[in-house]
Amino acid sequence: MKLIIAIVQDKDASQLSEQFIDANIRATKLSTTGGFLKAGNTTYMIGIDEKRVDEVLTMVKESSHSREEFMTPPVNLDASMEDTTAYPVKVQVGGATVFVLPIEKFKQF
Amino acid sequence: MKLIIAIVQDKDASQLSEQFIDANIRATKLSTTGGFLKAGNTTYMIGIDEKRVDEVLTMVKESSHSREEFMTPPVNLDASMEDTTAYPVKVQVGGATVFVLPIEKFKQF
Amino acid sequence: MKLIIAIVQDKDASQLSEQFIDANIRATKLSTTGGFLKAGNTTYMIGIDEKRVDEVLTMVKESSHSREEFMTPPVNLDASMEDTTAYPVKVQVGGATVFVLPIEKFKQF
Numbered sequence: 282m283k284l285i286i287a288i289v290q291d292k293d294a295s296q297l298s299e300q301f302i303d304a305n306i307r308a309t310k311l312s313t314t315g316g317f318l319k320a321g322n323t324t325y326m327i328g329i330d331e332k333r334v335d336e337v338l339t340m341v342k343e344s345s346h347s348r349e350e351f352m353t354p355p356v357n358l359d360a361s362m363e364d365t366t367a368y369p370v371k372v373q374v375g376g377a378t379v380f381v382l383p384i385e386k387f388k389q390f
Numbered sequence: 391m392k393l394i395i396a397i398v399q400d401k402d403a404s405q406l407s408e409q410f411i412d413a414n415i416r417a418t419k420l421s422t423t424g425g426f427l428k429a430g431n432t433t434y435m436i437g438i439d440e441k442r443v444d445e446v447l448t449m450v451k452e453s454s455h456s457r458e459e460f461m462t463p464p465v466n467l468d469a470s471m472e473d474t475t476a477y478p479v480k481v482q483v484g485g486a487t488v489f490v491l492p493i494e495k496f497k498q499f
Numbered sequence: 500m501k502l503i504i505a506i507v508q509d510k511d512a513s514q515l516s517e518q519f520i521d522a523n524i525r526a527t528k529l530s531t532t533g534g535f536l537k538a539g540n541t542t543y544m545i546g547i548d549e550k551r552v553d554e555v556l557t558m559v560k561e562s563s564h565s566r567e568e569f570m571t572p573p574v575n576l577d578a579s580m581e582d583t584t585a586y587p588v589k590v591q592v593g594g595a596t597v598f599v600l601p602i603e604k605f606k607q608f
């Protein structure tokens with residue numbers, strides 16, 4: 282058994298939670314802030330068999346990895362007519378940090 | 391020293407907190423959700439001497455282990471007269487998950 | 500890499516957060532209660548290169564260590580005239596508990 286601690290952005294958490302449920306992986310969720318990721322984030326604690334660690338890492342990577350998305354910024358109403366067209370711009374979203382920790386004992390009561 | 395992370399149901403947490411205080415065990419409480427236990431849950435972090443690990447495990451087991459309780463369901467007002475008697479039914483309550491982690495350094499300032 | 504878990508009093512957290520930012524140390528903050536410290540407390544999780552562990556420990560120690568401060572208690576309005584002068588009294592503030600944990604894998608996506 283290993284303990285996986287995964288920190289993801291809030292916006293990626295619900296999709297990841299669903300994936301964990303589908304894969305019968307029991308994850309405890311902590312509400313966390315700041316630091317690793319600028320936006321609000323969610324931390325998962327997962328006790329998992331050593332053989333499934335890479336499976337969990339892949340799930341986190343696929344649903345939460347850092348990536349660029351196009352976002353249309355709000356139109357600036359103070360600008361002159363020429364500037365009012367809002368062009369989509371690239372923004373960085375997502376990103377995840379994962380720790381895999383050794384466990385000496387794991388008990389379920 | 392070891393770090394114990396114990397996840398218990400909210401309904402079992404106050405009794406467990408009292409036991410920790412009585413035994414002079416300092417536990418930091420995190421509010422957590424979902425995953426290991428369907429209901430709201432509470433996570434404790436406890437730094438403890440190796441010799442007392444089993445004592446803590448016993449406390450968690452005794453106050454939080456999975457067990458059946460009898461619960462009387464609410465009477466269904468839409469049912470016919472014959473069905474209005476509410477019989478107590480068995481429900482599963484409690485349950486705890488505990489990780490014991492190795493520590494490289496433990497400091498108190 | 501190591502995982503540092505640091506539990507400090509809420510009143511010391513904002514200064515410590517600033518120090519982490521200045522030193523380019525990414526810390527994830529958990530809201531925690533009770534146990535190690537009587538007052539509300541804040542828990543930081545920090546993934547850090549082994550070479551910088553002592554630097555983090557020093558930061559936590561410097562901003563959060565247990566210390567005495569003078570506090571002027573509120574005047575007791577029910578007391579006789581002779582007792583109404585409030586003298587500053589020493590109170591214990593701060594205190595921190597830090598765990599340094601081994602990591603088997605550390606991933607950023």
Ligand code: NI
Nearest residue numbers: 342343346348
């Ligand atoms: Ni992708």
Ligand code: NI
Nearest residue numbers: 451452455457
């Ligand atoms: Ni029992």
Ligand code: NI
Nearest residue numbers: 560561564566
């Ligand atoms: Ni000092």
